[in-house]
Amino acid sequence: xxxxxxxxxxxxxxxxxxxxxxxxxxxxxxxxxxxxxxxxxxxxxxxxxxxxxxxxxxxxxxxxxxxxxxxxxxxxxxxxxxxxxxxxxxxxxxxxxxxxxxxxxxxxxxxxxxxxxxxxxxxxxxxxxxxxxxxxxxxxxxxxxxxxxxxxxxxxxxxxxxxxxxxxxxxxxxxxxxxxxxxxxxxxxxxxxxxxxxxxxxxxxxxxxxxxxxxxxxxxxxxxxxxxxxxxxxxxxxxxxxxxxxxxxxxxxxxxxxxxxxxxxxxxxxxxxxxxxxxxxxxxxxxxxxxxxxxxxxxxxxxxxxxxxxxxxxxxxxxxxxxxxxxxxxxxxxxxxxxxxxxxxxxxxxxxxxxxxxxxxxxxxxxxxxxxxxxxxxxxxxxxxxxxxxxxxxxxxxxxxx
Numbered sequence: 001x002x003x004x005x006x007x008x009x010x011x012x013x014x015x016x017x018x019x020x021x022x023x024x025x026x027x028x029x030x031x032x033x034x035x036x037x038x039x040x041x042x043x044x045x046x047x048x049x050x051x052x053x054x055x056x057x058x059x060x061x062x063x064x065x066x067x068x069x070x071x072x073x074x075x076x077x078x079x080x081x082x083x084x085x086x087x088x089x090x091x092x093x094x095x096x097x098x099x100x101x102x103x104x105x106x107x108x109x110x111x112x113x114x115x116x117x118x119x120x121x122x123x124x125x126x127x128x129x130x131x132x133x134x135x136x137x138x139x140x141x142x143x144x145x146x147x148x149x150x151x152x153x154x155x156x157x158x159x160x161x162x163x164x165x166x167x168x169x170x171x172x173x174x175x176x177x178x179x180x181x182x183x184x185x186x187x188x189x190x191x192x193x194x195x196x197x198x199x200x201x202x203x204x205x206x207x208x209x210x211x212x213x214x215x216x217x218x219x220x221x222x223x224x225x226x227x228x229x230x231x232x233x234x235x236x237x238x239x240x241x242x243x244x245x246x247x248x249x250x251x252x253x254x255x256x257x258x259x260x261x262x263x264x265x266x267x268x269x270x271x272x273x274x275x276x277x278x279x280x281x282x283x284x285x286x287x288x289x290x291x292x293x294x295x296x297x298x299x300x301x302x303x304x305x306x307x308x309x310x311x312x313x314x315x316x317x318x319x320x321x322x323x324x325x326x327x328x329x330x331x332x333x334x335x336x337x338x339x340x341x342x343x344x345x346x347x348x349x350x351x352x353x354x355x356x357x358x359x360x361x362x363x364x365x366x367x368x369x370x371x372x373x374x375x376x377x378x379x380x381x382x383x384x385x386x387x388x389x390x391x392x393x394x395x396x397x398x399x400x401x402x
Contacts, residue, residue, distance in 0.1 A: 004034075004035060004036055004037040005035060005036045005037065005348070005350050005351050005354055006037050006348075007036065007037060007038065007039040007342065007346070007348070007351065008346040008348065009039070009068065009342065009345075009346055010039040010040050010041045010068060011039075011040055011041075011068060011070040011071060011072060011338050011339070011341075011342050012040065012041050012043065012061060012064045012065045012068050012070065012071035012072070012303075013040035013041065013042045013043070013071075013072055014043050014045050014061050014071060014072065014073040014074060014303075015042065015043070015044045015045060015046060015074050016045055016046060016073065016074030016075045016076040016077075016310065017045075017046050017047055017074070017075065017076050017077045017310045018075075018077065018310035018311060018312055018314075018315035019310060019311035019312070019314040019315040019318060019324065019326050020074050020075040020306065020308075020309075020310050020311060020331060021046060021074055021310075022315070022318060023326060023328045023331055023389060024074045024331060026328070026389065026390065026393055027328055027331055027332055027335060027393065028335075030393050030394065030396075030397045031332065031335075031358060031393065031396060031397060031400065032335055032339075032358075034397075034400075035354055035400065036339070036351065036354060041064055041068065043057055043060060043061035043064065044057065045057060045058055045061060045073075045074070045076050045096050046076075047076070047077045047079065047083065047087050047089070048087065050076075050093055050096070051087065051089050051090055051091075051093070054090070054091075055091075055093045055094070055099075058093075058096045058099045058100065059099060059103060061073075061100065062099065062100040062103035062104060063103065065100070065104060065297075065301050065302075065303050066103070066104065066297070066299065066301050068301075069300060069301050069302070069341075069345055070301070070302055070303075070304075070338050070341045070342050070345065071301070071302070071303040071304070071338065072303070072304050072305065072334050072335055072337075072338035073100075073303055073304070073305040073334070074305070074306075074331070075305065075306060075308060075309050075310045075311075076096045076097070076310065077310055078093075078094075078095040078096070078097075079092045079093050080092065097295075098135075100295065100303065101135055101295060104295060104297040104299070104301055104303065105188075105191045105297055105298060105299065106135075106191075106195065106295040106296055106297040106298075106301075106303070107132055107133070107134060107135065107191070107192050107195035107196060107199075107295070107296050108132070108133050108135050108274075108293060108294070108295055109130050109131065109132045109133075109199050109266070109293070109294045109295075109296060110130065110131045110133070110278045110281070110282070110291055110292065110293050110294075110307050111128050111129075111130040111131075111291070111292050111294070112128045112129070112281060112282065112285035112290055112291050112292075113128075113290040113291065113292060113329060113330065113333055113363075114127075114128055114285070114290075115290070115363045115366040115367055115375075116363075116367045117366070117367055117379050117380055117381075118287075118290070118366065118375055118378050118379055121283070121284040121285075122259060122284050124259075124260060124261060124262060125261075125262060125263040125284070125285075126262045126263060126264070127262060127263040127264030128263055128264070128285075129258065129263045129264075129265065129267060129281050130199075130203070130205065130265070130266045130267065131266075131267055131269060131274055131277055131278040131281055132192075132195070132196045132199065132266055132267065132268040132269065132274065133269055133271065133273075133274025133275065133278060134188070134189070134192040134268070134269065134270050134271050134274060135271060135274070136184065136185070136188045136192070136271065137182065137183055137184035137185065137188065137271060138182050138184060138270060138271040138272055139180075139182060139271065139272045140271055140272075141182070141183065142180050142181060142182045142183075143180070143181045144178065144179070144180045144181075145178070145179050145180075146176075146178060147173050147176055147177045147178060147179060148176055149173075149175060149176055150173055150174055150175055151173050152169060152171075152172055152173070153169070153170040153171050153172075153173060153179045154167045154168065154169055154170060155167065155168050155170055155181060182219070184219075184222075184223075186222070186226060189222070189223055189226045189227075190226055190230055191298045192268070193209075193226060193227045193230040193231070193268075194230055194234065194235075194298040195296040195297065195298050196209070196266060196268045197230065197231065197234070197235040197238075197239070197246075198296060198298065199266060199294070199296050200239070200244050200246075200266050201235075201238060201239065201242055201244060203266070204242065204243075204244065205244070205264060205265050205266050206244060206245045206246070206247065206264075206265040206266070207239075207244065207245070207246050207247070207265065207266045207268060208247045208248075208249070208254060208265055208266065208267045208268065209223075209224075209227050209246070209247070209248050209268040210248070210249050210250060210251040210253070210254035210267070210268075210269070210273070211223050211224055211250070211251060211270060212250060212251050212252070213250070214250060220270075223270060224248060227248065227268075228248070231246050251269075251273060254267065255277075278307075282307065287327060287374045287375060287378070288307055288308040288330075289306070289308055289326075289327035289328075289329055289330050289372075289374055290327070290329055290330060290375075291306070291307035291308070291330055292304070292305075292306065292307060292330055292333045292334065292337060293305050293306060293307040293330075293334075294337065302338075302341055303338075304333075304334040304335075304337035304338040304341070305334045306330030306331045306333075306334050307330060308330060311324075311326050314326045323388040323389070323390055324388060324389060325372045325373035325374070325386050325387065325388050325389060325392075326372065326389045327371075327372040327373075327374050327375065327389075327392075328372075328389055328392070328393060329362055329366075332358065332359070332362050332396075333359060333362075335355075335358075336355035336356070336358050336359050337355070339351055339352075339354065339355040340352045340355040340356070343355065357400070358396075358400060361396050361399040361400050362396050364399060365392065365395045365396050365399060366379075369381075369383040369384070370383070370387055370391075370392065370395045371383060371386065371387060371392065372386055372387060372388075372389065372392050373386035
């Protein structure tokens, strides 16, 4: 074998939990370390270490990504009451992804990984549809209240520096019901829009944005205004030079167009829309294990990971000595994405070529009929048998050795 590819600067490696942690080590050992003299700044975000550090390690890893510009992250557990008992945690910690996203002020982009023979449920789709989700505010930071009986519900704004209070009536409740108040921030929307335009330029794909501003004239209308403002002031000329189009439409029109279209664009969505639509795209493309997730910061830093979780039930089976058929493709593509970005930033063409070669070897393996169980159920023609994760990684490794 030829000499390993040298790296100039490290990327931030963020380890995780359960079955994805097992596969993380396997992918590094078999598919990356034999070819790359890997240079990383390592952070262990396994739940036990987050507990031991009172979750400070999560913030440290995010700040490291800002320093180095590129990170790659394994899936992590978001603690709940059951996990607290299982791991004897000192406290319930927030989602690591949410913490990192907040520090990077980032936007999440999810893109399906297409392999021939693993057909999308929507027959018209020929190219990947990338979902850009504004992961701040709206429903996810809403204030809610149960209303016990008749009365008036109001929105009230009291200026921090004094001045006239403003209030509007939400509803004159005629009986028991529910109310909800949502918010967003202009600067968060601007960061979201900048990240979307930066991603579209990087990937050389058109950008769509959709809201329901005909109904929500102020709230959704503000999103539309800020996107248009950022586009015209900061990105219009860049997009025109690159041949990248920006298209705004209503969310219901966007859904109709998506189902009938061929794909091949970035669909920027508000928080709830992005939550729902990313799962729809993932399901329609066959398997969540064939979906990448990229966190883009308007500050220039990028973090790559698989879109799926820690594969908890497979991990329990692995602990009993079973070799599971867990699909590692999205984990592999997280590593290749990070290595390719490091190669781009540091001017190392051979490292970028290696990343693309590993992606091709992974897809060639699937297209040759060697795949894990989740894909075997979808493949046409169906393979003779499904491989376990170790067999699948070994099959990719053999292709890389030739």
